[in-house]
Amino acid sequence: MNTFWQTSTFFGIFITLFFYGVGMFLKQKVKHTLVNPLLIAIVFTILFLRVFGIEYQTYNNSANYISYLMTPATICLAVPLYRQLDALKRNFKAVMFGIASSVIVTMVSVLGFSRFFGLSRTAYVTMLPKSITTPIGIGVAEELGGYVAITVASIVISGILGNMFAETVCKMFGIQEPIAKGIAIGCSSHAMGTVKALEMGEVEGAMSSLSIALAGILTVVAASVFATLL
Amino acid sequence: MKLFKQFTIIIALSFIGEVLHALIPFPIPASIYGILLLFLLLEQKTLQVDDVKEVADFLIFIMPLLFIPAAVGLIDAWNELRSSLTAYVTIIIAVTLIVMVATGRITQWFLRLSRRYTDENT
Numbered sequence: 001m002n003t004f005w006q007t008s009t010f011f012g013i014f015i016t017l018f019f020y021g022v023g024m025f026l027k028q029k030v031k032h033t034l035v036n037p038l039l040i041a042i043v044f045t046i047l048f049l050r051v052f053g054i055e056y057q058t059y060n061n062s063a064n065y066i067s068y069l070m071t072p073a074t075i076c077l078a079v080p081l082y083r084q085l086d087a088l089k090r091n092f093k094a095v096m097f098g099i100a101s102s103v104i105v106t107m108v109s110v111l112g113f114s115r116f117f118g119l120s121r122t123a124y125v126t127m128l129p130k131s132i133t134t135p136i137g138i139g140v141a142e143e144l145g146g147y148v149a150i151t152v153a154s155i156v157i158s159g160i161l162g163n164m165f166a167e168t169v170c171k172m173f174g175i176q177e178p179i180a181k182g183i184a185i186g187c188s189s190h191a192m193g194t195v196k197a198l199e200m201g202e203v204e205g206a207m208s209s210l211s212i213a214l215a216g217i218l219t220v221v222a223a224s225v226f227a228t229l230l
Numbered sequence: 231m232k233l234f235k236q237f238t239i240i241i242a243l244s245f246i247g248e249v250l251h252a253l254i255p256f257p258i259p260a261s262i263y264g265i266l267l268l269f270l271l272l273e274q275k276t277l278q279v280d281d282v283k284e285v286a287d288f289l290i291f292i293m294p295l296l297f298i299p300a301a302v303g304l305i306d307a308w309n310e311l312r313s314s315l316t317a318y319v320t321i322i323i324a325v326t327l328i329v330m331v332a333t334g335r336i337t338q339w340f341l342r343l344s345r346r347y348t349d350e351n352t
Contacts, residue, residue, distance in 0.1 A: 012299070016295060016298045017295065019298075020294070020295050020298065037294065038297065038298070038301075041298050042298055042301045042304075045302045046302055046305055049305070056302065056305055059302065060299055060303065063299035063302070064299060066296055066298075066299065067296055067299050067300065069296055070261065070293075070296045070297075071244045071247065071248075071259070071260050071261040071264065072240045072243075072244045072264075072289055073290060073292070073293045073296060074261035074262075074264070074265060074293075075244060075247065075261055075264035075265050076240060076285075076289045076290050077265055077290065078264075078266075078267075078268035078269040078272065079268070079272070079282060079283070079286045079290075080290070081265075081269055082268075082269055082272040082273065082279065085273065091341060091344070093340070093344060094337055094340040094341040094344055097336070097340050098333055098336055098337030098340065099333075101332070101336045101337075102329055102332070102333035105332045105333065106325060106329050109324070109325045109328050109329070110321060110325055113317070113320065113324065114317075114321070117316075117317035117320070117321075119314065119317055123314060123317070123318075127321050127322075130321070130325060130326075131325070131326065133261070133262070134300065135259030135260075135261060135262075136257060136258060136259055136262065138257075139256075139257020139258070139259070140257055142257070149306070149307045149310050150307060150310050150318065152303070152307065153303075153304055153307040153310075153311055154318065154322045156297070156301045157304070157322050157323075158325075158326045159297065159301075161323065161326050161327075162326060162330065163294075166330070169327065169330050169331060169334075170330075170334060173335065174335075175331070175335060175338055177337070177338045177341050179337065179341060180333075180335075180337040180338035180341060181334060183333055183334070184330045184331070184333040184334030184337065185330065187329060187330075187333045188326050188327075188330035188333065189326060189330070191293065191297070192294070192297050194293075195294045198290065209265070212262075212265075213262050213265050213266060216258070217258060217262065220256060220257055220258065
């Protein structure tokens with residue numbers, strides 16, 4: 001049976017789509033933060049692989065095909081951004097200031113926590129790119145000599161957290177301006193958070209999309225400076 | 231035919247992004263070059279939103295799905311994470327929260343400040 005999984009092109013793609021469908025169905029039935037389609041699909045897929053004793057690599061050989069759409073999908077985020085061009089132009093300074101400050105806040109707080117936990121330099125630089133989009137994060141971690149697999153894990157977990165709790169956090173901490181919400185989400189939880197921002201509104205989605213690109217690029221520069229500080 | 235054209239444009243931009251990534255020695259992935267490029271093309275009116283609209287909307291709609299394979303990969307990262315689990319988990323959760331709150335509040339403060347400034351001067 002295991003050999004069947006290994007040769008199947010579509011099982012990984014199918015169970016990914018299927019469990020995401022289950023997640024969306026449950027979300028319509030139960031309105032709760034923890035009933036998050038992304039989280040449900042991840043958990044169910046992991047359980048499925050465990051129950052049937054399927055290796056991640058075997059699953060990913062199939063599921064990987066949908067990952068190839070990530071680059072084109074990310075590029076398409078330019079469309080909501082363009083639709084909000086006026087909002088961007090009108091608030092250009094605030095947007096740039098917000099994104100730049102997010103990068104500084106990320107770097108400073110990772111540095112602070114790393115000192116607190118007495119992390120090695122390798123572990124510290126592993127965490128520096130945790131808030132940005134995966135492909136840039138991998139590049140930064142490789143360049144600074146971090147543990148790339150852990151960087152990827154930290155990016156994914158940040159994204160899931162942002163996707164799940166963005167609305168609650170914005171409400172709890174009085175972040176009401178759609179532009180501020182979008183930037184907060186995009187800068188803390190990249191594209192996975194942006195999916196939630198797009199659900200919240202077009203302005204939120206557009207600003208979050210812009211943050212992925214700009215916070216990502218700024219982090220490349222800032223991380224190389226901050227890497228020397230521990 | 232329309233969808234074919236839209237899909238071709240988006241894949242072409244992905245390819246151009248890859249070329250730029252190969253040529254420019256920075257860890258900026260193809261997708262970031264692509265998003266900036268598409269934004270510029272729309273802004274310069276070289277492309278219209280209608281040239282990519284339906285396929286773009288579809289790809290953005292299915293975007294959450296595309297994260298699942300990488301996220302399921304967390305099961306393989308478990309052994310490496312375990313070495314300093316408390317530190318990593320605390321940093322990931324705390325920093326995500328701190329950055330979200332701080333960025334949101336700072337941006338909101340700046341927005342409202344500049345809005346007040348504009349109001350006073352008009």
